[in-house]
């Protein structure tokens with residue numbers, strides 16, 4: 001099996017991208033990092049953006065409804 005990104009022979013772990021491409025571990029990790037940044041899915045990216053959104057909502061709610 002060959003990596004569809006760098007077309008090198010994949011040895012060991014094969015990474016399947018969200019679009020179904022077969023990549024070597026190196027390209028897969030790279031792509032995953034880029035995808036996570038773009039989509040904001042999975043882990044810290046989501047947690048951070050949600051936290052920011054939640055903080056804003058909390059602040060707005062605290063102002064309108066006290067007690």
Ligand SMILES: [Zn+2]
Nearest residue numbers: 003006024027
């Ligand atoms: Zn590769």
